[in-house]
Amino acid sequence: xxxxxxxxxxxxxxxxxxxxxxxxxxxxxxxxxxxxxxxxxxxxxxxxxxxxxxxxxxxxxxxxxxxxxxxxxxxxxxxxxxxxxxxxxxxxxxxxxxxxxxxxxxxxxxxxxxxxxxxxxxxxxxxxxxxxxxxxxxxxxxxxxxxxxxxxxxxxxxxxxxxxxxxxxxxxxxxxxxxxxxxxxxxxxxxxxxxxxxxxxxxxxxxxxxxxxxxxxxxxxxxxxxxxxxxxxxxxxxxxxxxxxxxxxxxxxxxxxxxxxxxxxxxxxxxxxxxxxxxxxxxxxxxxxxxxxxxxxxxxxxxxxxxxxxxxxxxxxxxxxxxxxxxxxxxxxxxxxxxxxxxxxxxxxxxxxxxxxxxxxxxxxxxxxxxxxxxxxxxxxxxxxxxxxxxxxxxxxxxxxxxxxxxxxxxxxxxxxxxxxxxxxxxxxxxxxxxxxxxxxxxxxxxxxxxxxxxxxxxxxxxxxxxxxxxxxxxxxxxxxxxxxxxxxxxxxxxxxxxxxxxxxxxxxxxx
Amino acid sequence: xxxxxxxxxxxxxxxxxxxxxxxxxxxxxxxxxxxxxxxxxxxxxxxxxxxxxxxxxxxxxxxxxxxxxxxxxxxxxxxxxxxxxxxxxxxxxxxxxxxxxxxxxxxxxxxxxxxxxxxxxxxxxxxxxxxxxxxxxxxxxxxxxxxxxxxxxxxxxxxxxxxxxxxxxxxxxxxxxxxxxxxxxxxxxxxxxxxxxxxxxxxxxxxxxxxxxxxxxxxxxxxxxxxxxxxxxxxxxxxxxxxxxx
Numbered sequence: 001x002x003x004x005x006x007x008x009x010x011x012x013x014x015x016x017x018x019x020x021x022x023x024x025x026x027x028x029x030x031x032x033x034x035x036x037x038x039x040x041x042x043x044x045x046x047x048x049x050x051x052x053x054x055x056x057x058x059x060x061x062x063x064x065x066x067x068x069x070x071x072x073x074x075x076x077x078x079x080x081x082x083x084x085x086x087x088x089x090x091x092x093x094x095x096x097x098x099x100x101x102x103x104x105x106x107x108x109x110x111x112x113x114x115x116x117x118x119x120x121x122x123x124x125x126x127x128x129x130x131x132x133x134x135x136x137x138x139x140x141x142x143x144x145x146x147x148x149x150x151x152x153x154x155x156x157x158x159x160x161x162x163x164x165x166x167x168x169x170x171x172x173x174x175x176x177x178x179x180x181x182x183x184x185x186x187x188x189x190x191x192x193x194x195x196x197x198x199x200x201x202x203x204x205x206x207x208x209x210x211x212x213x214x215x216x217x218x219x220x221x222x223x224x225x226x227x228x229x230x231x232x233x234x235x236x237x238x239x240x241x242x243x244x245x246x247x248x249x250x251x252x253x254x255x256x257x258x259x260x261x262x263x264x265x266x267x268x269x270x271x272x273x274x275x276x277x278x279x280x281x282x283x284x285x286x287x288x289x290x291x292x293x294x295x296x297x298x299x300x301x302x303x304x305x306x307x308x309x310x311x312x313x314x315x316x317x318x319x320x321x322x323x324x325x326x327x328x329x330x331x332x333x334x335x336x337x338x339x340x341x342x343x344x345x346x347x348x349x350x351x352x353x354x355x356x357x358x359x360x361x362x363x364x365x366x367x368x369x370x371x372x373x374x375x376x377x378x379x380x381x382x383x384x385x386x387x388x389x390x391x392x393x394x395x396x397x398x399x400x401x402x403x404x405x406x407x408x409x410x411x412x413x414x415x416x417x418x419x420x421x422x423x424x425x426x427x428x429x430x431x432x433x434x435x436x437x438x439x440x441x442x443x444x445x446x447x448x449x450x451x452x453x454x455x456x457x458x459x460x461x462x463x464x465x466x467x468x469x470x471x472x473x474x475x476x477x478x479x480x481x482x483x484x485x486x487x488x489x490x491x492x493x494x495x496x497x498x499x500x501x502x503x504x505x506x507x508x509x510x511x512x
Numbered sequence: 513x514x515x516x517x518x519x520x521x522x523x524x525x526x527x528x529x530x531x532x533x534x535x536x537x538x539x540x541x542x543x544x545x546x547x548x549x550x551x552x553x554x555x556x557x558x559x560x561x562x563x564x565x566x567x568x569x570x571x572x573x574x575x576x577x578x579x580x581x582x583x584x585x586x587x588x589x590x591x592x593x594x595x596x597x598x599x600x601x602x603x604x605x606x607x608x609x610x611x612x613x614x615x616x617x618x619x620x621x622x623x624x625x626x627x628x629x630x631x632x633x634x635x636x637x638x639x640x641x642x643x644x645x646x647x648x649x650x651x652x653x654x655x656x657x658x659x660x661x662x663x664x665x666x667x668x669x670x671x672x673x674x675x676x677x678x679x680x681x682x683x684x685x686x687x688x689x690x691x692x693x694x695x696x697x698x699x700x701x702x703x704x705x706x707x708x709x710x711x712x713x714x715x716x717x718x719x720x721x722x723x724x725x726x727x728x729x730x731x732x733x734x735x736x737x738x739x740x741x742x743x744x745x746x747x748x749x750x751x752x753x754x755x756x757x758x
Contacts, residue, residue, distance in 0.1 A: 088733055090752060101599045105655065108604025113744050113756070133600060140600035147602075200653040200677060216655035216681035217603065222743055226753055230743065232733060264587055265647040269676050298650065300676055353587060452596040452652070474651060476589040478619045481597075 066330035068236040069303045070271040073211040073325055077194045085235035085334075093125070094193035094210075096223045099179050100130040102198035102216075104147040109221030120155050121227035127159040127188055128152055129179040132448045135166055138455040142166075159186070169409065169445040177408035177446030180204035180376040184288060185410050187317030191306035191324035196223055200295045201376050201473065207287035208314075209306030209324050214295065234300045236271040237262075238333040241278040243342035248508045250386060251286035252378060252471065252491035254278075255293040256347045257339070260357025268298030270334065273327065278341040279304055284313040285382045292377045293473050296354040346506055348469070349489035352477045360494050363504035369466035371398070371499040372480070373492055374405030374444075375451040378471020381414040381421065383492040388423045388431040390496035391438040394510045399502035402440040403460035409446055416443050440499070453481035462487075469498040577667040577689070577710040579640025581719075582629050583702050584620065588644055589651035590678065592619035594660040596652075603659040610635050612656055613663030627704050629664065636665040641708050642688075643717075644671035645699040649678025655685060662687025668710050670717050670728065672696050683734045684743040690734075693717070694727035 065082035067075065075083040077091035098106050110118065120126050128148050133141035145163070152160035161182060163175035176182035180201050183189050191209040195202065198220045205212035215229070223229050239258060259266075272294045274287075282290070282304075291302030304310075306324040314322075346360040373379065373387050384406065391398075406412040414421050420430040435443070441460075449458035451472040458481075462468060465484035472480070475487035490498065493507035500510065598615045601608040613636055617629035630637045642661065648671035649657060658681050661669065668689040669682070682690040691710065698717060702708070706721035715728040731738060740746035747753045 086733075101596075102654065104602040105604050108602060112604065138600055144600060144602065198653060198655075200651065202653075214653035214677055216653055216677065216684055218655060218681065218684040218743060222684075222747065226747070228752065230737075230747075264650055265673065265675070268647070268673070295651075298647065298675055452591070454596055455600065456597065474589070474591070476587075476591050476651060477621045478595055479589075479591050483619065483621055 066328035066332065068271065068327045068331045068333065069209060069273060069305060069325055070211055070236055070301060071233060071331070072327075073192055073194060074231060074233050076192070076325070077211075083233050085233050085332075087233045088230060089233065090228050091194055091231050093196050093223050093227055093229055094190070095125055095127055095183075095188050095195045096220060097127045097129060097179055097183060097188070097195065097197035097199070097202065098220055099128070099132055099199060100134070100141070100144045100148055101132040102220065103128060103130075103151075104144045105217040106198055106220040106224060107147065107151050109218055110224045113221060114225040118225060120157070120224050123156050124158045125227070126155070126157055126224060127183065127186075128157055129161050129176060129182050130163055131177055131179045131182070131446075132452075133454045133458070134163055134447045134449070135169075135445050135459065136449070136455040136457050138457070141455055159188070161186075169412075175409055175446075177406070177411070178376045178379065178448050180288070180292065181380055181407040181411065184208070184284070184313075185317070185408060187314065187320075190314065190318060190320060190322035191310060192322055194229075196220070196229055201292055203294050203299065203302050204288050204292040204376055206291035206294065206302035207284060207304050208310055209303060209326075211301055211303075212291075213301045232269070234269055234271040235334040236273050236303075236327075236331070237267055238273050238275060238327075238336050240336065240338045241274060241276040241341050242338070243278055243340045245278055245281065245341050246344070248346060248493060248506075248511045249341070249344060250383075250491040250493055251282060251289035252293075252489075253344060253347050253494075254339070254341065255290050255296075256349050256354070256357060256489060256491075257344055258337070259293065259297045259355045260347065260349070261337070262297055262355075264296060264353055264355045265298040266355075267294060267300075270299055271301050271303060272297065272299045273303040273305075273333075275305060275327075276339075278339075280307065280309075282309075283382060284309060285380045288380070289377060289383075293354070296473060346491060346494050346508070348494060348504060349475055351475055351486040351488070354474060354489060356475075359506075360490065360497075360504060361506040361508075363488065364506065366488070366504040367467065368400055368469050368488070368498055368503060370400050370460075370462075370468045371402045371495050372405070372450060372460055372468055372470040372472065373403070373495055374407065374460075375448060375470075375472040376407060377451075377473040378492055378495070379405055379407035379411065379446075381411050383471060384411070384415045384431050385421065385423060386492040387496035388426075388434040390493055390500070390507055390510050391434050391440075392423055392426050392429070394438075394497075394500050396500050397439040398499040400499055402435075402438075402496075402499040403450070404435060404440055404443045405450060405460060406443060406446050412443065412446055438500075450480060453479060456481075469495050469504060471495050575712040577641055579667075579707070580638055581641040581643050581702055581704065581706050581708045582617075582627075582637070582639035582666075583643045583699055583704045583706075584617075584625070584645070584648075585699060586645035586672075587647045587650055588620075589675075590649060590654050590657040591651055592621075593617060593649065593657040594654065595619040596654075598660075599654060599656055601656065603656055603663075609659065609663050612660040613637075613665070616660040616664035616666070636663075638665075639704070640665065640667050641710055641717075642666050642669045642671075643699050643702050643708075644669060646672045646696070648672075648674050649682075650675035653677045653681070655681045658682040658685055658687040658690075670698065670710060670726075672699065679734070683737050686738075686742045689738075691717075691731070692729040694729050698726045 200214035294302035462481035497505035
């Protein structure tokens with residue numbers, strides 16, 4: 001039973017210690033160095049202020065009550081000196097994001113409760129991003145974007161990323177695309193802040209060391225009028241990821257590994273903080289992938305401590321002053337998970353649950369009908385570069401229809417624009433050239449639609465009971481359209497490898 | 513009756529409407545204060561399975577939901593509760609609110625759930641109480657999910673556990689009363705169509721068909737918000753926002 005032993009091996013890389021308080025730093029160090037072959041990543045750099053933090057350490061100063069990053073952000077936002085998990089506090093919200101699916105309902109509640117003439121609490125803090133059901137002839141979907149547009153005009157909303165010409169998204173310079181990636185690219189994600197959004201993947205922004213979580217229309221309507229939200233302070237689970245990332249793994253593998261370990265409800269009502277040498281080595285886009293899917297474990301928010309990578313990404317994107325905060329060395333975590341990343345293998349989540357983990361190579365007999373690369377989780381520039389790397393290494397053609405949907409207009413320009421990024425090692429080829437040579441479908445306009453099975457005419461929606469390998473985030477029954485469809489969640493590496501073989505495939509077949 | 517303080521005259525009107533046989537589309541979200549039973553009130557838009565005392569506005573001792581139950585398993589996500597293709601419907605618009613109800617649970621796999629929650633072509637469900645397993649309502653933040661269940665006529669969900677946002681949205685909207693079972697088992701032992709009573713005061717789910725009883729957990733931190741009648745009413749009650757004057 002090779003498959004079972006393989007799974008056991010993968011599990012062995014994953015240690016779990018239940019403890020009420022953080023282990024003493026010395027213990028952590030011993031533990032980590034004994035587990036890691038690499039000397040560089042040997043110590044857990046915990047979470048105390050990194051050397052690079054360019055700002056005054058006011059929020060990290062004398063520690064009376066040790067707190068986690070999440071507790072500190074919520075304490076500051078509620079003007080409290082300290083907080084305990086489980087407390088319910090009113091917090092000041094820095095940014096409220098909504099989109100075309102939940103925006104109209106949010107606006108409806110805002111008007112009903114505060115009056116037709118009411119004004120939003122701050123026209124520069126409400127960010128409205130049409131992105132879900134855009135390129136469709138569905139009249140109600142089109143109407144919902146109109147509702148957003150009217151409201152933004154009436155309220156003089158500063159950040160409204162509108163689209164009017166549906167025939168060519170490029171004719172709409174304001175249009176961004178998938179909200180969570182647009183928020184990051186437009187500088188709305190900032191360390192230490194509170195970001196709420198009417199979308200469960202708002203937790204994506206935890207990659208910036210901020211508190212970010214999804215809320216419903218009614219709560220959003222409340223925030224819209226008051227700038228405040230009643231939030232329960234979550235306890236934090238800490239994930240220490242150490243070891244060198246093998247070249248065939250991506251952050252998607254890490255988060256699928258974690259969800260498989262703790263289950264789809266393993267972090268319900270909890271914060272998930274990601275630290276360790278591997279996390280420090282991740283780019284911002286990869287950190288987003290990690291935080292994006294904490295909701296799939298039930299998590300309230302995810303956090304990656306802000307560092308030089310974060311500050312560099314933010315350069316030129318925002319002029320707003322921000323102040324990062326970090327977990328104290330003595331902060332209390334409900335539990336600690338330690339992962340030696342160097343021992344992991346590419347994984348997928350099999351139908352019909354994001355925690356139904358298997359090694360990609362265990363699924364090599366699963367014949368597939370299509371591949372989808374896109375969404376907030378798996379449609380960023382680096383996700384396409386990763387897929388291109390596999391196609392380039394193989395030199396072959398895809399065996400199943402392969403749909404590519406860049407998350408945002410910026411991603412589209414990076415990947416497909418005339419001045420697009422060239423793929424390393426390709427002799428100057430862009431992703432576009434590589435995807436064309438591999439026989440992928442023509443890249444589509446940036447939007448979320450197919451990931452969640454939007455209107456029937458949505459590009460790449462699963463209208464038939466087919467089998468799809470997808471870089472998206474959920475694979476519950478019906479998620480991408482058809483109730484009997486089967487979705488294997490995977491990294492862009494694994495998705496591209498699967499496209500090339502027509503079966504769920506291990507990217508090492510091409511990359512090593 | 514000891515009418516809850518938040519029960520205004522207009523609320524009483526909705527109560528009256530709910531007692532009429534027609535399925536009054538609730539002034540869907542205009543009455544944040546009026547959606548929960550017990551100490552407080554009801555959203556009260558339907559005729560069916562309310563006890564009279566509760567329906568007349570608020571004797572805490574008589575708060576109960578009674579009717580047939582619809583039973584689902586673990587990890588029922590929001591795509592199964594209301595598939596995303598129907599999210600073009602805006603819950604704050606009364607006609608679209610009703611339509612959301614007609615699609616409640618339409619995403620459940622037909623093979624595993626041969627009995628539909630809402631008969632195709634109808635707007636509401638015969639089932640007053642939903643019994644679920646672990647992690648009910650996981651997935652997206654769509655408020656359409658508790659709204660669809662409430663709009664279809666469900667009053668309460670009794671589950672082994674909830675995903676956070678679904679629970680929060682249920683509380684904030686008052687569409688369904690989210691109750692948690694003290695132990696597992698009910699979702700396996702109860703059958704769709706069993707006649708049940710959810711008794712809030714004694715914190716128990718009674719299955720009259722099987723004769724079994726199941727303990728419920730206390731509502732916990734959400735209690736004050738539920739008692740106030742939703743997040744807006746709670747904020748007004750605690751002085752966080754001004755009372756709705758005009």
